[in-house]
Amino acid sequence: MLYRRFGRTNLAMPVFSCGGMRYQFSWQDVPPSTIPAENQRNLEATIQRALDLGINHIETARGYGTSEVQLGKILPRLPREKLIVQTKVGPRANARDFRENLETSLQNLGLDYIDLLGIHGINLPEHLEQVLRPGGCLEVVRQFQAQGRIRFVGFSTHGSLEVIRQAIASDVFDYVNLHWYYINQQNWPAILDAHARDMGVFIISPADKGGMLYNPPPRLSQLCAPLSPMVFNDLFCLSHPQVHTLSVGAARPSDFEAHLEVLSLLNQAEMLLPPIVARLEQAAIERLGADWYHTWHHGLPPYHHTPGEVNIPTILWLWNLAQAYDLVDYARMRYNLLGNGGHWFPGANAAHVDQLDLSACLAKSPHRQAIPAILKSAHQLFAGAAQKRLSQA
Incomplete structure (x- = not known):
C-alpha cells in the first residue's frame, strides 16, 4: 500500500480507504440481535482484507445504519495504534442533539477515541452556521477533543462549491471529504483551497459516484484502454498530490x-493519462460539438434561481x-434523485420544463435557445422510478 501525509493531521493515510456504507446489514438502526451472523462475518472479513492490504483507514458514519455497531464488534479486538478510525455525525440546530448522536457513535464503535470526526453533510450555509456559531456543534467537538476522545475534525459535503469553500475558509477543519472525479471536476478550486490550508483531502466514492465504474459501458471501456475506467479514474485522482485518499465502499x-x-x-501517470484524456475529450467533442463541449456551463443559474428549482447545470x-x-444508467440513477435527494442532491428534474419560462434565468447562457429542448430530451431519456439515497431506502 502507498501512504500520503493527510495534511496537518500528519497521519500516514493509505491512498485507499475502507468506506463503511455498503457492507452493513441495514441502513436503519436495528437491534444488534437481529443482525445475521453471515452478514457480520462478511463485514469482519472485509475489514480484515483491508488491513491485510495495508488499508488501515476505516471510515463510517452515524447515518450508515448498523455500520458503526457492527464495526464495534471487531475494531476493539484489533491493535488500536495501527488503525485510523473515522466516523461522521451530521450537524444539528440543537447542539444537545449533536452531542447525543456523537455519544451514540462512540459507544457503538466501542473505542476510547476516534482519530477523525467528520461533520457529515455541510451542504447548505445553515449547516455551516450550525457548526460555527457560539454554542454550536464545533464547541461540542472541542470538548470531546479536550477529553482525548476525538483527535481531528473535518467535514463531508455534497454542497455547492461556494459552500465548500466557505467551510474551508473558516480554518477550523483539519480535512474534507468531497466529490471530485474525471467526470466531475467542479470542486477542484476547493481542493486547492484545502491544500493551501494543509488540510487532508478525501475523495468520496470514486467508483460509484465517479460513473458506476464497477460496470462501465463498453464505449467508456474502449476509450479508457489499456486501463479499465475504474483504474483510469483512480489514477487520474491520485496523480494529483493534493488528493490523499480515495474511498472504496467495499461490500465484500x-x-x-x-x-x-x-x-x-x-509513477507512470504522466505517460498513461494524457492519451486517454485526449481520447475522452475528442470523443465528447465528436458527439456534443466543440462549442457546446467548451461552453455549455457558461451563464447557467443555480437551481434556487430557476423557475421550479429545475437543476439545469x-x-x-x-x-x-x-x-x-x-x-446512461449512471445519468438515470442520478437524474431520478432530483426532487428526492433533499439537500444531498438538490433541485428538481425537468418534468415540467414545458410549463416554465426559462428565458430570464438563461439570459446569460450562449445556449439559451437550445437548452429548453435539451432539458426536455433529457427528461424523456432519463425519467423513471424516483430514486432515493441509500440512507433513505
Whole structure:
C-alpha cells in the first residue's frame, strides 16, 4: 500500500480507504440481535482484507445504519495504534442533539477515541452556521477533543462549491471529504483551497459516484484502454498530490482487488493519462460539438434561481455524460434523485420544463435557445422510478 501525509493531521493515510456504507446489514438502526451472523462475518472479513492490504483507514458514519455497531464488534479486538478510525455525525440546530448522536457513535464503535470526526453533510450555509456559531456543534467537538476522545475534525459535503469553500475558509477543519472525479471536476478550486490550508483531502466514492465504474459501458471501456475506467479514474485522482485518499465502499472482501492495479501505475501517470484524456475529450467533442463541449456551463443559474428549482447545470452535465460516454444508467440513477435527494442532491428534474419560462434565468447562457429542448430530451431519456439515497431506502 502507498501512504500520503493527510495534511496537518500528519497521519500516514493509505491512498485507499475502507468506506463503511455498503457492507452493513441495514441502513436503519436495528437491534444488534437481529443482525445475521453471515452478514457480520462478511463485514469482519472485509475489514480484515483491508488491513491485510495495508488499508488501515476505516471510515463510517452515524447515518450508515448498523455500520458503526457492527464495526464495534471487531475494531476493539484489533491493535488500536495501527488503525485510523473515522466516523461522521451530521450537524444539528440543537447542539444537545449533536452531542447525543456523537455519544451514540462512540459507544457503538466501542473505542476510547476516534482519530477523525467528520461533520457529515455541510451542504447548505445553515449547516455551516450550525457548526460555527457560539454554542454550536464545533464547541461540542472541542470538548470531546479536550477529553482525548476525538483527535481531528473535518467535514463531508455534497454542497455547492461556494459552500465548500466557505467551510474551508473558516480554518477550523483539519480535512474534507468531497466529490471530485474525471467526470466531475467542479470542486477542484476547493481542493486547492484545502491544500493551501494543509488540510487532508478525501475523495468520496470514486467508483460509484465517479460513473458506476464497477460496470462501465463498453464505449467508456474502449476509450479508457489499456486501463479499465475504474483504474483510469483512480489514477487520474491520485496523480494529483493534493488528493490523499480515495474511498472504496467495499461490500465484500474482493471489492478492493479492482483498485489495486493503480498502485504500480502511479509513477507512470504522466505517460498513461494524457492519451486517454485526449481520447475522452475528442470523443465528447465528436458527439456534443466543440462549442457546446467548451461552453455549455457558461451563464447557467443555480437551481434556487430557476423557475421550479429545475437543476439545469446538473441535468445538462448528466446529458453530456450520457451522450459522450454512454453513461446512461449512471445519468438515470442520478437524474431520478432530483426532487428526492433533499439537500444531498438538490433541485428538481425537468418534468415540467414545458410549463416554465426559462428565458430570464438563461439570459446569460450562449445556449439559451437550445437548452429548453435539451432539458426536455433529457427528461424523456432519463425519467423513471424516483430514486432515493441509500440512507433513505
